[in-house]
Amino acid sequence: MALSYSEALFLYCFKKIKDERTIYSLFHLFQGKKSSQTIQDAHLYNLTPFFQAFPFLTRQELESKVISLQNKGLLIQKAPEHFILSDKGERELSLFVTRRPMPPRYLDGWKYHHLTSLFWQRLSLLVQVASNLVHQKRQFIPVQNKQETLDWVKDYIRRQNLSREELGHGIFKELSHCLIQCEGEPAVLVRRLTGHDRIGLTSIQAADELEMEHVHYRLEFLNIVHFILHKAVETPGCFPLLDGIIRDIEKPVPFTLSTEKTYQLIKKGYTPGQIAQVRNLKLSTIEDHIVEIALHLKDFDLEAYVPKSKQERILQAAQNTSAKKLKQIRDQVADANYFEIRLVMAKNGDKS
Template structure:
């Protein structure tokens, strides 16, 4: 029996982490857990597209999928929570990937997870309101009922210098232009979900059935098209003034977690890690987690304040030579390096191509 799209996604992610992380690291990744370990793993194993991509998955579902893979001969257990793909598993994944791209081309869970829901809520409400206004129907029930979304939308409408017909026309022009620019996406994935005058958008399940997709495949394609649109309208604001304004007031870069931001501010003031740990009544290991997260996000971060250049070079040599991301493997081969230094170097250089 051929593998499903869901199977292929999980096999792909398991292949990326090899046996170096437990299966539950994927659970935290799909859930979008904002821990330093999950964030670092997402970058190290090139799994940032899947960050918060499947937030409804449960630990039991994940365990069931892994058990199925083992029984089908796709996975081999190497530790209590660690598995590696068998030759058969690799073969099944390779065959599937010849037909379907995994991850989808524009899926960027880590980069856009904080914008995705907001963009969709605002876009779907704008389409609904525009459609009903040009049909002179004021008695419709808004498709989005979040108070903050509706309050933003009222302010947004007041700022527009166009009448209802001009606004609707501009929206149509920008939507069609944006969706037709990229041949790899299927506009119906988005359009079927939109609500307008005398038209109720389909649910995710209904749209998946209409397009003959599994629910997992449809969900990731829906995220893919939203991420594509966010990226396109944000980088081409002059071409998409209306659509880009849907996220113009929101921070584009992924913010540091709140606790890490406080640590960053204190580091910026000249305090050293052990002083910050004492001031904030936190463990030193927690402050180190924060510094690793900062290294991942802040380009100006000075790594050599914490890692000697010679040690950094040796860590990179071992990591590149063995493709190892297990800290103990690297520490055993780099005299004088501690786990914090290794994590920092991997965080800063994780974007480089490993063997």
């Protein structure tokens, strides 16, 4: 029997982490846990697209899925909470991804997780209000009930200085352009929208109507939303109305609060040891922060912490072992400490 989408998704992720992380590392990834370990793992194993993809997933649901995959002979347990794909699992996954690439092309949970929910709340309400304005309907039940979202839409419309017809046509034009360019199925998003004469479906209703597994629908929905965000952020001049929805919140992925404090001290020239002393934290905690900073900043000066020659030897060791286990790498690069290895691997995870 062919794999379901959710089975393929879990096998894909288990294949990425091998048996180097527990099943709960995936739980924290899907929930979007803002811990240094989860953030580092997402980058190290090239799983950033799935960051916060399933924030409502429970441990019980994850454990049940693992047991099911194991019972079907697709997973093999190597140690408590550690699994690898069986030969059958490898074959089935390979067949699946030839028909349906994974992850969806534009899915980028790490880059857009802090924008996705608010963007959808604003967009869905804006479409509803614009549709009712065009058809001169003043009485309707808003699809979003947060007062801040309602106030934001009122202010947004006021700032556009457009007639109701111009606003409605403009939103329709920009959304249509995105949906035509995106490789996803437009109905995945359109079925969710509410207008003057139709009520949008819930995610479960839309998935059922489109005959998609709910996990599959969720990723396809995020894929389209992330594509729209990409177009709005990267080419705001072409999508001024969509860009306006996130202009006040559009910013790089924020550091965790504690990491931000460490970053400010780094910019002042403090060493990791000095920061640990000033903040009364363990040096290992500060090192976690620095790894997180390296993942955020494209221009992070890695050589300030690890000499170039040592970086190259660490990466070579990682390639030789075909694993991300720090101890195996350190056995080959004895003069490197674990912080240096983590930093290099985090910054170059997709190259190792």
